[in-house]
């Protein structure tokens with residue numbers, strides 16, 4: 001019997017139609033002799049609403065967070081009333097959800113009294129989205145003859161205390177899964193586990209970062225040695241580009257872990273950047289499929305690098321980023337400046353997306369999000385105060401509102417002329433390329449352009465990817 005971990009995203013559990021499809025997908029999987037492990041996101045939009053409720057609470061908008069709680073509860077109840085029969089199963093879950101919404105109100109009330117929130121409280125509040133949806137989906141599945149049981153992921157998934165972007169503690173998580181999840185699987189239970197959330201050793205709820213349910217799905221797939229991980233979402237698979245940027249985007253039948261990792265890191269929202277991490281080592285195949293078109297086979301993701309004729313398989317981009325440049329004549333041969341700069345950036349909360357250095361060593365530049373640029377600059381200038389005073393380093397320059405464009409394709413490794421084609425296409429469209437980097441995996445090229453040129457650049461490169469995509 002194959003063990004299949006499947007993660008359903010926000011849209012996939014966000015409506016009556018979607019959840020009706022989820023029921024069918026899970027039941028079909030069971031009927032085919034498989035054992036599904038289900039990981040669910042919050043209903044679409046709920047995580048954003050919960051974040052807003054904490055903000056409302058912090059500024060004293062009591063009505064705001066109370067009405068948000070009620071709206072979220074009602075949305076779940078409507079689904080439960082439509083997809084379960086009257087009776088004990090329905091009553092129990094409705095009561096459980098109501099109790100969670102009361103807890104949400106109490107936490108917001110605490111924030112209201114304090115007048116401010118903390119990352120720990122924020123995580124506890126946003127976690128209600130998945131805690132509600134997992135219970136709802138389990139109840140609905142039970143009503144449809146599936147032996148489903150809802151679990152808060154913290155029962156198994158232990159993380160560090162890095163609230164809002166926590167990291168799994170693998171050994172403890174594995175031990176919990178062995179001790180608590182595997183016996184339930186042996187009893188034939190279909191677990192419905194909250195995506196996105198974990199728990200510290202002290203029992204405080206954490207989250208893995210926005211979009212983190214994909215990562216949760218992969219963690220559970222790896223720790224249960226699943227035969228396959230399926231990410232059920234609202235598009236037909238991983239596409240040649242974001243279909244919202246170019247509607248001509250086509251589904252890629254196959255892509256490697258490495259390629260998809262680059263795509264996700266550089267902005268392809270379809271997968272959280274950490275998704276492939278837990279499953280690469282075990283070689284667990286992953287599929288991205290459409291909950292609204294389940295018969296379509298979607299995209300298969302595996303270890304093998306398969307070059308495509310088009311060389312460029314997919315194009316992605318990250319908007320709202322800034323280019324920071326550290327330069328100065330006295331930097332040549334002085335060790336440690338880059339290291340100290342990056343540590344200072346990390347202290348400012350800046351996540352570095354791309355780094356470039358020219359060979360003269362007189363300057364290097366890197367990219368962080370617009371929202372962290374100013375703070376990073378101040379932190380770096382304070383770190384390099386002495387060097388700046390001695391005029392070995394000039395002040396740190398910020399170029400805001402740029403974008404990173406990334407092209408991905410396994411065949412780039414060892415295929416001459418790919419960069420030439422990419423930059424010729426940019427030249428023809430009069431897109432000014434500000435900085436360039438090639439990923440060490442050699443299956444991607446990333447470069448920085450002005451945000452104003454983004455659409456133009458993505459469409460031009462996407463045309464190269466579309467040239468010979470198998471349809």
Ligand code: ADP
Pocket residue numbers: 008009010011012041211232233234235237238239240241242243244267268269270271314
């Ligand atoms: P979920 O809620 O299922 O996790 P997301 O909204 O997080 O879904 O991710 C799916 C969305 O990712 C798609 O609707 C699509 O707009 C976007 N997307 C961005 N880049 C790509 C890509 N290369 N391939 C497919 N979808 C992409």
Ligand code: ASP
Pocket residue numbers: 009010041042047048129195196209210211212213214
């Ligand atoms: N619900 C969370 C979010 O909206 C996690 C996820 O959907 O993956 O970010």
Ligand code: MG
Pocket residue numbers: 009211214269270271272
């Ligand atoms: Mg997502």
